[in-house]
Amino acid sequence: MDRKLELIDLKKAYTPKVVPVKNISLDVQQGEFLTLLGPSGCGKSTILRLIAGLEQPTSGRVMINGRDVSRLSPGDRNIAMVFQSYALYPHMTVYENIASGLKLRKTPHAEIKDRIREVADFLGLHELMDRKPSQLSGGQRQRVAVARALVRRPDLFLLDEPLSNLDALLREHVRAELKQLFGSQNAPIVYVTHDQTEAMTLSTKVAVLNNGYLQQLDRPDVIYSHPATQFVAGFIGSPQMNFLQVPCDDGNAYVGATIIPLPKGSTTPKSIVLGIRPEHVHLAQGQNEPILKGEVFLTENLGMHDLVSARIANATGEAMNVRAILPVHSGFRNGSTAGLAFPIEQIHWFDTTTGDRISNNPSPMMA
């Protein structure tokens, strides 16, 4: 049978005013890796806990493999979860930790042994089997926690920021490991993180959340190339996208002395938000592109590139900041003037009040 997870109009309210999850509907199919991404407090962990059954939804349903599990206890949902703190039982050995879920489900002893051996092979845990969690390093604990989930062969994997307690180098390593590990799993995976790199590299689908609302649900590359709202555009991508609120009329936006044509068919009020990623701004080379003159006031060396911040004046004389990723040694000193080109196809337009994307080319639909 196909394995899948569906959330139908899921809502969680603690009080009428505190509503961390607001009517979320989404589904995750077999073999899909969904990441719930958002700043802290956006409700992503609460959604995960609702799926796990550790919290009860105020309304809405959680369906696993077409079965409504909203009223079932976590243990009866056949899910496995990896916690941010790993949550290994401190008084049990690694072996007992991994075996605990299987033992409770009355799996035959021989099968438990086989399955654990298989998982231990997979993750290289054999020498650690008799140790207690306190005798393990952070990375090892993390792998034991993953093993405890894998050995269960559940209908659904839930991962709650499993990498956030690792140091930067190890995190990169384990991230790659996780991708391979869970890539070979059939069950759908729901992963919670606030780290956009993890979301982009691991997932087949990303759900960006803010304030309890689902902002966009799409493939990672689409989220990057066609952000649905200004929030998503600002949250995904580092350094952050430049946003310039500029005046406009029916066909054009006016950035200082420069006129940039708006997408056709869009009807807009007096002003509009122009968004462009720093990596898409480049030095003017006389092509047929909108060019803005800016006064450089900060150059940060990122190693591969320079991150150059420049001040440009808009029509009313207010200063606006634009950051651009430029080749190293582009030779700007503070105070020098740079001609920055904004390629039209890389410009995103957003509604000033709602933050919604304004576009005549709809995003390539998600698979």
Added chain:
Amino acid sequence: MTTVFPDAIISKKPRAKIGRKIVLPMAIALTVIFCLAPILWQLLTSVKLNADIAAIPNVYFPTRYTLDHYRELFQRRPFLNYILNSAIVSFASTLLALGVGAPAAYALARLRLQGERWILAAVLIVTLFPPILLFLGLLEVVRYLQLGNNYLALIIPYTAINLPLTILVMRSFFQQLPKDLEDAAKVDGYSTPRMLLEIVLPMTIPALVTTGILTFISAWNEFIFALTFITREDMKTVPVAGAQLGGASPFEIPYGPLAAATVLGTIPLVLLVLFFQRRIVQGLTAGAVKG
């Protein structure tokens, strides 16, 4: 902000060294002597001959030793019996306090109860209540329930007096216990009772031992209730028995047996704490979550 010049730092160093090498150990030694002197005095008195105890000037460190005082406690008086009585009462009230207090503390820490603050305030008020004020009322209760000369007459009040402390200490312990572990257990498929017994309880043992020792000590040392509610000679506890040691005549104070009784009454507590100390420390260093 003041600027500290390098030479100022250097000139300070020797003084700091003297402080650490001489003043600090001396201060520690003085503190230890100050605390231990009365106990040491009792210990020495309990092994002195009667002549040395009464000698003027004082014999601080005797040259002759005797175990007569201890022998007297066990041969002429049923001191072993007193110790057993104390042990029964103290163990029973400790177990009862933990058995009732720990679940209460868990509920207060984990459930979102209505009026939780009022419950906690009520619990706290009980700790502020002087037991001596309860005493007369309790006497009536004991008489009414005909619990006089029954261990229960001591076990129940001792448990009640120590419950608030148990609840407060255990509650703060449960609050710092990572909730993730319980969530993980639920996802793993543990039922709530099994989760409590197999996951929460093993992690709680250090805290149980710590609060248990406090309850035990307070029950072991209690005097007034034990004096009033128990009149049968063979059911008396150590503090009462010790206080009732008398000489052959009203003018004789049996310093030796008194000192011996003090030492005997203290030793079980010392052993208990020493035995469990390791456990407490071990428990505190176990790594459940990220290191």
